[in-house]
Amino acid sequence: MPIHNSEIANIFYDVAAFLEIDGANPFRIRAYRGAARTISSLSGSVVDRIAQGHDLTEIPGIGRDLAHKIEIIVETGSLPMLKELESRLPPGLKDIMRLSGVGPKKAAALYKELGIKNLEGLKKAAESGRIRELRNFGAKVEANILEEVNRGRKEGEGRSLLIKAEEYAEPLCRYLLKSKGVKKVVPAGSYRRRQETVGDLDILVTCKKGSNVMNDFTGYDDVRKVVSQGKTRSTVILRSGLQVDLRVVPEVSYGAALHYFTGSKPHNIAIRKIGLNKGYKINEYGVFKNDKRIAGRTEEEVYETVGLPYIEPELREDRGEIREAQQGTLPELIRIEDLQGDLHTHTDETDGRDTLEEMAQAAQERGYSYLAVTDHSQQVSVAKGLDEDRLLKQIDAIDRLNDSLKGLTLLKGIEVDILKDGSLDLPDRVLKRLDIRVCSVHSYFKLSAKEQTERILKAMDNPLFNVLGHPSGRLIQSREAYDLDMERIMEGAKERGCFLELNSQPDRMDLRDVHLKRAREIGVLISISTDAHWSKNLDWIRFGVGQARRGWLSSADVINTRSLTGLRKLLKR
DNA sequence: GCCGTTTTCGGCCCGACTGTTTTCAGTCG
Numbered sequence: 001m002p003i004h005n006s007e008i009a010n011i012f013y014d015v016a017a018f019l020e021i022d023g024a025n026p027f028r029i030r031a032y033r034g035a036a037r038t039i040s041s042l043s044g045s046v047v048d049r050i051a052q053g054h055d056l057t058e059i060p061g062i063g064r065d066l067a068h069k070i071e072i073i074v075e076t077g078s079l080p081m082l083k084e085l086e087s088r089l090p091p092g093l094k095d096i097m098r099l100s101g102v103g104p105k106k107a108a109a110l111y112k113e114l115g116i117k118n119l120e121g122l123k124k125a126a127e128s129g130r131i132r133e134l135r136n137f138g139a140k141v142e143a144n145i146l147e148e149v150n151r152g153r154k155e156g157e158g159r160s161l162l163i164k165a166e167e168y169a170e171p172l173c174r175y176l177l178k179s180k181g182v183k184k185v186v187p188a189g190s191y192r193r194r195q196e197t198v199g200d201l202d203i204l205v206t207c208k209k210g211s212n213v214m215n216d217f218t219g220y221d222d223v224r225k226v227v228s229q230g231k232t233r234s235t236v237i238l239r240s241g242l243q244v245d246l247r248v249v250p251e252v253s254y255g256a257a258l259h260y261f262t263g264s265k266p267h268n269i270a271i272r273k274i275g276l277n278k279g280y281k282i283n284e285y286g287v288f289k290n291d292k293r294i295a296g297r298t299e300e301e302v303y304e305t306v307g308l309p310y311i312e313p314e315l316r317e318d319r320g321e322i323r324e325a326q327q328g329t330l331p332e333l334i335r336i337e338d339l340q341g342d343l344h345t346h347t348d349e350t351d352g353r354d355t356l357e358e359m360a361q362a363a364q365e366r367g368y369s370y371l372a373v374t375d376h377s378q379q380v381s382v383a384k385g386l387d388e389d390r391l392l393k394q395i396d397a398i399d400r401l402n403d404s405l406k407g408l409t410l411l412k413g414i415e416v417d418i419l420k421d422g423s424l425d426l427p428d429r430v431l432k433r434l435d436i437r438v439c440s441v442h443s444y445f446k447l448s449a450k451e452q453t454e455r456i457l458k459a460m461d462n463p464l465f466n467v468l469g470h471p472s473g474r475l476i477q478s479r480e481a482y483d484l485d486m487e488r489i490m491e492g493a494k495e496r497g498c499f500l501e502l503n504s505q506p507d508r509m510d511l512r513d514v515h516l517k518r519a520r521e522i523g524v525l526i527s528i529s530t531d532a533h534w535s536k537n538l539d540w541i542r543f544g545v546g547q548a549r550r551g552w553l554s555s556a557d558v559i560n561t562r563s564l565t566g567l568r569k570l571l572k573r
Numbered sequence: 574g575c576c577g578t579t580t581t582c583g584g585c586c587c588g589a590c591t592g593t594t595t596t597c598a599g600t601c602g
Contacts, residue, residue, distance in 0.1 A: 027585055064574095101599090101600070101601090104599090106599070106600085137592090138593055228590055235602095245602075269585090269587095275586095282587085284588075
């Protein structure tokens with residue numbers, strides 16, 4: 001069983017945690033964390049890279065030592081260095097360190113002074129009042145530890161889907177905007193970068209002197225616990241468990257603060273380094289030269305002082321955007337208004353909720369010039385999938401409706417199942433009568449990567465294959481992607497004139513950002529679609545567009561930015 | 574442990590808040 005990137009990353013995360021407890025050089029620890037993060041965000045598998053003879057040290061943050069350690073992990077499945085650390089330090093210390101308010105230093109002290117090895121021992125020590133005796137610990141720390149242990153998990157832990165974060169962020173921002181003296185309220189962090197999930201919500205506020213916004217924030221109806229409250233920063237936990245950080249800065253610092261709180265952290269560190277080399281200090285209050293503020297009112301100013309053009313939030317992941325900005329080769333990112341239509345939608349004829357007419361009307365309201373109706377095929381019986389007869393009837397119904405529609409064309413389509421042997425779930429004679437075929441895997445998720453890849457490539461051999469629907473099959477936080485050689489799929493699609501879908505369902509977001517970036521490099525075009533099962537779900541397109549921007553896509557990389565005529569040409573293979 | 578348009582050695586982003594202290598360590602983002 002080949003090692004997945006995430007397994008290599010987890011080993012490095014564990015090494016970093018143990019080194020931290022061990023009191024190792026902080027920069028060495030950072031190197032392991034950085035490598036873990038980089039590896040888990042690669043688009044292709046490290047195993048393949050090694051097999052193809054690629055030099056791992058070309059990956060930023062991976063030097064000779066870490067490259068060698070990766071090779072050992074790939075060969076043997078484990079890392080002797082981690083084994084050695086685990087033999088000296090109890091694995092349970094990692095759980096202790098995950099508690100809010102407990103870091104490596106406290107975990108080390110608890111182990112060394114009191115012999116505490118796991119959460120169970122920690123609980124007993126806290127209950128018997130032994131923890132408060134330790135230097136730098138006290139009654140409050142002890143009480144906090146006990147509360148954390150009893151809860152069983154860290155406050156605010158676990159990531160939320162972007163759509164869930166929106167549900168909380170929007171009313172909270174409206175509420176804060178009404179607070180006296182408040183000028184601007186902007187969600188920053190991974191939310192602004194449109195990451196598919198967010199760990200916590202970072203909200204930036206600018207206001208006049210003497211504003212009461214901090215008290216209004218901690219007094220918000222939905223707050224369950226105030227974790228900390230200061231003049232410029234406060235942290236609360238909402239009743240849903242979502243953690244929210246509020247930062248307040250003066251107007252002159254707005255741009256610097258927004259840049260800082262938008263992150264990502266590696267992007268910020270890289271920008272600050274460039275600043276340092278030019279003799280500037282950059283923090284959330286501005287850009288400083290000899291303690292004099294020279295910029296920071298806008299984000300553009302911050303970038304300008306380090307000699308860069310503005311970089312869109314979705315690109316700020318330190319994945320090459322700074323280098324391309326320096327060279328002036330950043331793409332002009334796609335916007336929602338570039339899209340001419342949606343190419344994957346369902347109606348009440350299968351498992352959708354609205355009629356053909358209702359879906360058409362919703363598309364008109366969005367200003368689309370086309371909408372593809374792509375109900376399920378017969379194989380998906382739980383969704384009342386269409387057989388040949390029912391599909392023919394739907395084709396007729398669409399023809400009739402198109403005669404009466406103004407400004408919108410309904411495209412006759414299907415989401416047809418790719419069967420286990422790589423054939424499609426309906427005969428060519430009926431598929432031929434359609435404008436578009438979205439082809440998806442809904443069964444046999446457990447095939448080996450080789451079998452799954454060949455199954456899909458074989459399906460693509462059929463000249464009627466247009467778009468591979470939700471290509472990886474993952475459901476965020478509930479189902480892993482099936483094993484697949486995505487690189488071969490993308491190259492196969494490119495060779496055959498097929499396209500890959502970016503499915504905008506909030507828990508799919510499939511393809512991932514790193515895959516989209518790779519698709520753009522390979523030159524395979526993308527269909528950004530919602531897979532809407534309800535007319536209201538057409539609005540999910542904002543998630544897809546956010547994800548597409550994170551994948552560096554511009555309007556030219558996407559098929560449904562084309563006019564109807566242009567699109568029809570692309571769909572004819 | 575990584576990295577280099579000052580460097581192959583000596584740096585490595587920067588600040589807020591809490592609790593335990595009485596000037597600061599630890600944690601967090």
